[in-house]
Amino acid sequence: MSTTELPASHAELMDGVYRWQRHIYDLTRKYYLLGRDRMIAGLDVPPGGTVLELGCGTGRNIILAARAYPDAHFFGLDISAEMLETAGKAINREGLPDRVMLARGDATDFNTGALYGIERFDRIFVSYSLSMIPGWEKTISAALAALAPTGSLHIVDFGQQEGLPGWFRTLLRGWLKKFHVMPRESLRGVLESESRRTGATFRFRTLYRGYAWLAVIKLGI
Template structure:
């Protein structure tokens, strides 16, 4: 993302950040399932790309108290809320966040991490035009036996037509575009890196879940 893109995100979230979590819980489905599936190794590292308000990071840190958590977001406005939420949380010592571009960041420079055991992306790819580059970059940053977990809007192809079109219209108002090619992209990127991949969609195709990870020996 460019500086102008970061500025655009700040404009969107300058006020929305105060009500973001209250207004998103009912339609950003599958986030808690993603967290439950992370299962980082003891003492492992977990990074969220597009951490927003840090809602997911805090939930994950509570689930895995023996791991260390890190988050990046391009919006400094969202990070204001994230830092405040982390500071109030009993897991604050386990979480670090930083402003960074998801398409071009260095975990070592930001957090002194040379590789990451678990990376997750929750409902961010549908807002970032170069979304395939983000998946590619994340796959490159995985540690040995690491895994990338993704949840985002699915194809919605099993929803009633009227409901699907209404949902897509509403999402477009917030510059959100479901990535219809997510499955193909995940499989292709995993293959390029010699990794395994899995993909499935939930009820009505509403939420898509994907995983890229090292193949079991």
């Protein structure tokens, strides 16, 4: 597993949050991290393609994606050493170490050449991580810079619960705050702006009455 110099405060925070939670993370999060499997199904990875997940956590998503696209090669980045330990064990159990490579790094500022020996990826995806990353806008810019000329960036995260009752939104926000999670109100606007800047196409969907947002930015034609 590769690593680069990390911002100590956020790395330590995430290690503290997930030191114990990582053992039950997938069991509990499956009930409210909605839309992840739909995002994976829409990756449409080309044969022999390369896929990078930013904020790979326990490895749940990258393992499912590796199963769905058996000809592709996968790379995972996370700032938490605790999460990467869990992810590494899961990947070994699934017999995927030859196809999945992990590295510790900051999703707002990473060098894929140094971490993986690869400069550009056919697909990059981010699942429920932008809502936990300080300076998350930089993650979007960095991801787009790491895409191949016809690559695509896929994002799923908490929406603004715009179609759900106000009491539900209040309860959800209070619960998420305990885990340093903040749904990004400006996410759609930032993605649209980055799409215009890069001349990319942009697709956006609200899921479950705004509980989750699903977006794709595709470069090239």
